[in-house]
Amino acid sequence: MKKKPGLAFACLCLAAPLVLAQATMPEAPASAAAVSGLSEARAAEASASLSPLDGELFYQVLVGELTAQEGEAAAGFALMLDAARKTGDAQLYQRATDIALQARSGDAALQAAMAWKQQLPASREANRYVLQILIALNRIADTVEPLKAELRMAPDTERLAVLAAMPRAYARASDRKLAASVVEAALADHLAAPATASAAWTTVGRMRLAADDRPGAFVAAQHGQAADPRAEGPVVVALELIDPKQPEAEMLVRNYLADGQGASKAQPEIRMAYARVLLDAQRYAEAMAQLQIVTREKPDYAEGWLVLGSLQLQDNQLAPAQASLERYVALAGQAPQAERNPGLAQAYLSLSQLAEKRKDYAAAEGWLGKIENAADLAQAQTRRASILASQGRIEEGRRLIRALPERTPEEARLKLNAEVGLLREFKQYRQAHELLAQALAKTPEDTDLLYEQSMVAEKLGSLDEMERLLRQVIQLKPDYHHAYNALGYSLADRNVRLPEARELIRKAIGFAPSDPFIKDSLGWVEFRMGNTLEAVQIFEAAYKARPDAEIAAHFGEVLWSLGQRDRALAIWKEGQRLNADNETLLETLKRLKVTP
Numbered sequence: 001m002k003k004k005p006g007l008a009f010a011c012l013c014l015a016a017p018l019v020l021a022q023a024t025m026p027e028a029p030a031s032a033a034a035v036s037g038l039s040e041a042r043a044a045e046a047s048a049s050l051s052p053l054d055g056e057l058f059y060q061v062l063v064g065e066l067t068a069q070e071g072e073a074a075a076g077f078a079l080m081l082d083a084a085r086k087t088g089d090a091q092l093y094q095r096a097t098d099i100a101l102q103a104r105s106g107d108a109a110l111q112a113a114m115a116w117k118q119q120l121p122a123s124r125e126a127n128r129y130v131l132q133i134l135i136a137l138n139r140i141a142d143t144v145e146p147l148k149a150e151l152r153m154a155p156d157t158e159r160l161a162v163l164a165a166m167p168r169a170y171a172r173a174s175d176r177k178l179a180a181s182v183v184e185a186a187l188a189d190h191l192a193a194p195a196t197a198s199a200a201w202t203t204v205g206r207m208r209l210a211a212d213d214r215p216g217a218f219v220a221a222q223h224g225q226a227a228d229p230r231a232e233g234p235v236v237v238a239l240e241l242i243d244p245k246q247p248e249a250e251m252l253v254r255n256y257l258a259d260g261q262g263a264s265k266a267q268p269e270i271r272m273a274y275a276r277v278l279l280d281a282q283r284y285a286e287a288m289a290q291l292q293i294v295t296r297e298k299p300d301y302a303e304g305w306l307v308l309g310s311l312q313l314q315d316n317q318l319a320p321a322q323a324s325l326e327r328y329v330a331l332a333g334q335a336p337q338a339e340r341n342p343g344l345a346q347a348y349l350s351l352s353q354l355a356e357k358r359k360d361y362a363a364a365e366g367w368l369g370k371i372e373n374a375a376d377l378a379q380a381q382t383r384r385a386s387i388l389a390s391q392g393r394i395e396e397g398r399r400l401i402r403a404l405p406e407r408t409p410e411e412a413r414l415k416l417n418a419e420v421g422l423l424r425e426f427k428q429y430r431q432a433h434e435l436l437a438q439a440l441a442k443t444p445e446d447t448d449l450l451y452e453q454s455m456v457a458e459k460l461g462s463l464d465e466m467e468r469l470l471r472q473v474i475q476l477k478p479d480y481h482h483a484y485n486a487l488g489y490s491l492a493d494r495n496v497r498l499p500e501a502r503e504l505i506r507k508a509i510g511f512a513p514s515d516p517f518i519k520d521s522l523g524w525v526e527f528r529m530g531n532t533l534e535a536v537q538i539f540e541a542a543y544k545a546r547p548d549a550e551i552a553a554h555f556g557e558v559l560w561s562l563g564q565r566d567r568a569l570a571i572w573k574e575g576q577r578l579n580a581d582n583e584t585l586l587e588t589l590k591r592l593k594v595t596p
Contacts, residue, residue, distance in 0.1 A: 076099055077103070084096050084112070088119050090125065113129040134146065180204070198227040200224075201224035202233030225256070282514055283546075287311060288315075306325070306346065313325075325351050348370050368384055378414060389422055402419070436452055447483075453469055454466045467490070488503075523538035539558060542555075549580075550584045552572060
């Protein structure tokens with residue numbers, strides 16, 4: 001179905017100043033909304049540039065303006081456009097176009113803008129209006145020439161900004177592939193010019209990404225980096241493409257970062273973005289390395305300290321986490337409007353958690369007391385509940401969570417998750433099971449709740465219920481990889497139905513190939529099936545990607561079985577440093593009668 005121009009023009013009017021103008025000019029053209037209130041005095045002022053002898057034309061402009069204000073947009077537009085044609089005045093052409101835009105009349109607006117451009121072909125402003133109106137009308141194929149003209153007329157100092165603004169300008173195009181091909185055609189000369197090649201290929205890459213052409217976007221990023229190895233644009237495109245199925249994209253990022261030595265160090269924002277990609281892929285050790293480089297090279301870059309501290313806390317590196325988070329608080333507190341910084345609330349919550357781990361409950365409460373943003377108080381209240389539970393006052397903690405507001409379904413879900421998480425953390429599995437059962441009675445096909453209930457059922461020893469719930473999750477949501485992994489690991493851990501367990505875990509890996517915990521499950525089932533050497537290789541990779549107490553427990557046991565006792569003991573000791581209370585590690589050491 002052809003897109004209706006009315007809605008697009010409503011958006012265009014509200015979005016003024018125009019995208020390309022906004023990106024490149026200090027003063028953009030006035031929006032239709034701004035000029036709609038033009039008074040008689042302004043109409044007279046607009047006509048002052050005309051010949052003082054042309055009283056008839058002055059009257060025509062005044063009548064046109066008043067007519068448009070009184071709701072007769074078509075008549076006002078006709079009078080204003082006629083006056084513009086008679087005088088060749090750019091202001092009158094712009095006003096005629098704005099009247100049409102305000103009236104949501106796309107064809108009329110294009111008529112005025114085209115007439116403006118025809119009479120004043122050197123006008124960059126006229127060309128911009130034509131370009132934006134064609135995009136809003138979804139006449140993407142007709143924008144090649146106006147786009148070329150915009151680049152041609154832009155000063156050298158603004159051309160890169162124009163290139164960068166193009167993907168945003170075409171964001172509303174209904175046919176993204178057509179938009180990508182049109183932009184690429186318009187940029188043909190700039191893709192080869194040394195001064196613009198990298199920026200132009202970046203624009204092509206972003207357009208191809210929007211069109212879901214990932215291979216094409218990668219090729220564009222390659223060309224962009226080849227044109228300028230220090231350019232950030234191609235790297236930003238490559239960051240969007242990093243995927244196990246396309247490892248070449250990560251090489252572009254690594255090339256940029258590896259070259260960032262001496263006076264031309266990589267921008268911290270790029271390294272931070274790469275670290276976040278690694279975190280999303282659960283490649284924690286590599287993310288940690290990038291964050292350490294960021295904080296070393298730019299010690300006043302606050303965000304680096306926050307993410308590094310959060311990761312250190314997750315790894316149970318309490319002293320480094322404390323230092324990193326306090327460093328972030330000091331830096332963020334110096335910024336304007338620091339109290340509105342959501343990162344500060346996250347840091348306070350993490351510092352409270354650190355204090356709670358040290359059983360310094362007064363300090364934990366003190367950090368929570370610094371949170372002022374109402375949106376973060378729910379997390380603070382949940383942390384307070386955990387502090388109370390740590391002191392044996394779990395029912396008081398539950399009441400704190402239950403006292404949180406429940407104005408939306410999202411808030412209700414957050415409260416439920418917080419209370420279930422509190423009960424699980426303090427091994428109140430029966431109460432957690434009952435709470436989840438009540439929630440499932442209302443939404444019996446909620447896969448997240450079913451999965452949580454299966455994990456609680458396992459803790460209660462109800463393995464048949466756990467398996468039934470996990471299979472229900474898989475049936476409802478076949479790509480829920482956690483369910484495949486949990487069921488496969490449970491079978492492997494009990495040393496039953498091992499071929500089925502391996503099949504389930506491999507299915508999980510198909511959905512999340514970088515998840516070190518799923519690799520841990522695969523290593524465990526291979527060990528149970530007697531493939532010990534293969535298991536060692538799997539555990540090596542999993543533990544390198546994510547040093548974790550549970551992975552250490554399994555890895556150490558495999559090494560122990562091979563007679564590599566010293567290395568097994570070393571890994572177990574490291575696992576204890578990471579989390580001395582890990583149940584799997586404690587059970588392993590007790591069963592094997594080992595004291596690291």
